Amino acid sequence: MKHAFLATSAFATLLAVVATGASASGTHNDAIGKPGVAAKATRTIEVDMTDGMRFTPADISVKQGETVRFVVRNSGKLKHELVLGTAQELKSHYAAMMKNPEMEHAEPNMVTLAPGKTGEVVWQFTKAGKVDFGCLQPGHYDAGMKGAVNVAQAGR
Numbered sequence: 001m002k003h004a005f006l007a008t009s010a011f012a013t014l015l016a017v018v019a020t021g022a023s024a025s026g027t028h029n030d031a032i033g034k035p036g037v038a039a040k041a042t043r044t045i046e047v048d049m050t051d052g053m054r055f056t057p058a059d060i061s062v063k064q065g066e067t068v069r070f071v072v073r074n075s076g077k078l079k080h081e082l083v084l085g086t087a088q089e090l091k092s093h094y095a096a097m098m099k100n101p102e103m104e105h106a107e108p109n110m111v112t113l114a115p116g117k118t119g120e121v122v123w124q125f126t127k128a129g130k131v132d133f134g135c136l137q138p139g140h141y142d143a144g145m146k147g148a149v150n151v152a153q154a155g156r
């Protein structure tokens, strides 16, 4: 019966990890990393958002484990936001925003900015791969207001 016990134990541990991740990060899982501590940020990346529905830069490269301080500026005359997530998370969140444009949302993985404002997102990229970001204001994501953070595997 030792095998059965081990399997149950491993499953319980997995559940605990999933539960912890969900409570610490709100609505999303830890697939894209976790909220960063500003004091531990190793880089500051300035991102500009415009009414042309573009992020500049839209293609960002970081290293696995790196904590990045994004200083995000809204240079447009419309409300814009930068939301980090998996492509799937962004799509479902965007669909919710289309149904309810006045939906208030605030999470550590995003910043919503009025015209002319500047804000920050501090994020630690714990997993190698691609993390997407986008503006989920109705119409913006569809218009191409999106980008990606490429997370290079540590030790390379």
Ligand SMILES: [Cu+2]
Pocket (backbone or CB within 6 Å): 053, 079, 080, 081, 135, 136, 137, 140, 145
């Ligand atoms: Cu936008």
